[in-house]
Amino acid sequence: EPEVTQTPSHQVTQMGQEVILRCVPISNHLYFYWYRQILGQKVEFLVSFYNNEISEKSEIFDDQFSVERPDGSNFTLKIRSTKLEDSAMYFCASSGPVGEKLFFGSGTQLSVL
Amino acid sequence: SQQGEEDPQALSIQEGENATMNCSYKTSINNLQWYRQNSGRGLVHLILIRSNEREKHSGRLRVTLDTSKKSSSLLITASRAADTASYFCATDVDSSYKLIFGSGTRLLVRP
Numbered sequence: 753e754p755e756v757t758q759t760p761s762h763q764v765t766q767m768g769q770e771v772i773l774r775c776v777p778i779s780n781h782l783y784f785y786w787y788r789q790i791l792g793q794k795v796e797f798l799v800s801f802y803n804n805e806i807s808e809k810s811e812i813f814d815d816q817f818s819v820e821r822p823d824g825s826n827f828t829l830k831i832r833s834t835k836l837e838d839s840a841m842y843f844c845a846s847s848g849p850v851g852e853k854l855f856f857g858s859g860t861q862l863s864v865l
Numbered sequence: 866s867q868q869g870e871e872d873p874q875a876l877s878i879q880e881g882e883n884a885t886m887n888c889s890y891k892t893s894i895n896n897l898q899w900y901r902q903n904s905g906r907g908l909v910h911l912i913l914i915r916s917n918e919r920e921k922h923s924g925r926l927r928v929t930l931d932t933s934k935k936s937s938s939l940l941i942t943a944s945r946a947a948d949t950a951s952y953f954c955a956t957d958v959d960s961s962y963k964l965i966f967g968s969g970t971r972l973l974v975r976p
Contacts (some may be wrong), residue, residue, distance in 0.1 A: 793968075807962035
């Protein structure tokens with residue numbers, strides 16, 4: 753079965769630093785998503801992306817966050833100035849039609865020190 | 866309560882028994898999906914049930930949907946130790962570009 757791949761699997765950074773999390777969605781999918789999960793808590797929606805623009809974003813997705821699809825295959829999440837509370841597992845997902853099943857990557861564990 | 870709340874929060878059963886998890890939601894939906902997450906890993910889609918469907922089966926999984934009560938249940942029959950994981954419901958809300966996940970049920974199947 754096709755897979756969503758995410759890199760790196762672990763990222764450690766200092767508070768205030770910028771991080772870029774990378775994802776390669778399934779090639780013929782049209783909708784792309786970022787979710788995050790703080791340890792032991794629920795999976796929280798951050799942003800959805802379609803046709804090279806943000807479709808929807810949550811309250812968590814403030815000005816410190818941005819997404820980009822720079823080259824037609826990669827999908828990135830940038831956090832401009834990380835905070836301690838940004839420590840979480842970040843999941844990328846993609847889907848064909850909107851609202852249909854999501855394919856998730858295995859996640860990037862971000863630790864902000 | 867939030868959109869997508871599962872109960873129980875945790876469930877421990879013996880191998881071979883059935884496991885039932887429930888999900889309640891608040892707004893109208895296009896569909897409801899169930900996902901599984903092994904510890905620290907990505908989520909894997911299990912089954913999707915549309916708002917005009919009442920029941921759906923996939924292998925040992927049976928999902929029901931009651932839109933009048935805004936609730937769904939996931940039944941895993943003849944459970945195995947390998948079914949040990951967290952299970953999440955997720956709702957596709959009308960006119961939305963996102964799935965909203967519930968808080969999850971942690972299932973432990975004892976060998």
